[in-house]
Amino acid sequence: MIESSPLDTTRAAYDSVANLYAELFRDSVEGHSLDRALVTAFAEYVRAADVGPVADLGCGPGGVTARLASLGVTAFGVDASPAMIELARQEYPHLRFDEGSMLALDIADGTLGGVLAWYSIIHTPPQDLPVLFEEFARVLAPGGHLLVGFFATDDDAQPSVEPFDHKVSLAYRLPIDHVVDLAAEAGFTEIGRMRREPGEGERFRHGRLLARKPVEP
Numbered sequence: 001m002i003e004s005s006p007l008d009t010t011r012a013a014y015d016s017v018a019n020l021y022a023e024l025f026r027d028s029v030e031g032h033s034l035d036r037a038l039v040t041a042f043a044e045y046v047r048a049a050d051v052g053p054v055a056d057l058g059c060g061p062g063g064v065t066a067r068l069a070s071l072g073v074t075a076f077g078v079d080a081s082p083a084m085i086e087l088a089r090q091e092y093p094h095l096r097f098d099e100g101s102m103l104a105l106d107i108a109d110g111t112l113g114g115v116l117a118w119y120s121i122i123h124t125p126p127q128d129l130p131v132l133f134e135e136f137a138r139v140l141a142p143g144g145h146l147l148v149g150f151f152a153t154d155d156d157a158q159p160s161v162e163p164f165d166h167k168v169s170l171a172y173r174l175p176i177d178h179v180v181d182l183a184a185e186a187g188f189t190e191i192g193r194m195r196r197e198p199g200e201g202e203r204f205r206h207g208r209l210l211a212r213k214p215v216e217p
């Protein structure tokens with residue numbers, strides 16, 4: 001029997017709910033002013049550094065990719081789910097969307113000015129997270145920026161990653177310090193982190209990290 005990988009399971013799960021997901025979360029940043037502000041700040045950092053385009057990794061239906069483009073950065077999306085990529089292409093035909101895995105990107109070393117991973121790292125098995133952050137570092141040019149959004153654990157002092165009953169596919173809540181450490185181990189310098197408490201209708205605390213790949217290694 002051939003066992004499916006966690007990525008196969010995630011891909012199939014998002015394929016099966018792509019239309020509904022797009023209706024609910026076409027631009028998942030829209031609903032909260034702190035998140036909009038952070039994505040706007042990320043775009044400003046990317047524009048100021050001017051070292052390449054931004055890849056929205058795990059872009060889903062592409063709304064945040066389009067938001068980045070409207071903020072004046074060259075942006076494209078990558079997602080493992082063909083159904084999500086199809087929806088993104090239909091909705092934003094002027095933008096580029098590619099099917100692919102964040103764990104092994106078909107992107108040359110040192111060519112991006114930014115990587116956005118907005119709630120896409122949550123489905124990566126904890127043991128694969130270091131590979132993910134190394135991949136982010138590989139594709140970014142020196143001086144490039146990384147913005148990660150994720151569900152955070154409730155207890156900052158509790159260091160473990162926690163699986164939870166995500167409605168689409170197995171997912172994990174991550175201690176913010178752990179995400180900061182993963183980025184540091186991959187060579188990133190922290191610019192700032194945010195802890196946002198659950199808003200109306202939200203179950204969990206949120207974590208965000210904005211970091212830079214140093215110009216000098």
Ligand SMILES: C[S@@+](CC[C@H](N)C(=O)[O-])C[C@H]1O[C@@H](n2cnc3c(N)ncnc32)[C@H](O)[C@@H]1O
Nearest residue numbers: 014028058059060079080081101102118119120
């Ligand atoms: C919760 S959705 C977030 C989508 C979008 N970033 C947003 O904010 O609406 C997670 C997305 O990440 C994608 N994804 C998860 N793991 C991935 C991987 N290893 N490579 C590429 N895409 C992945 C899923 O297919 C899904 O579209």
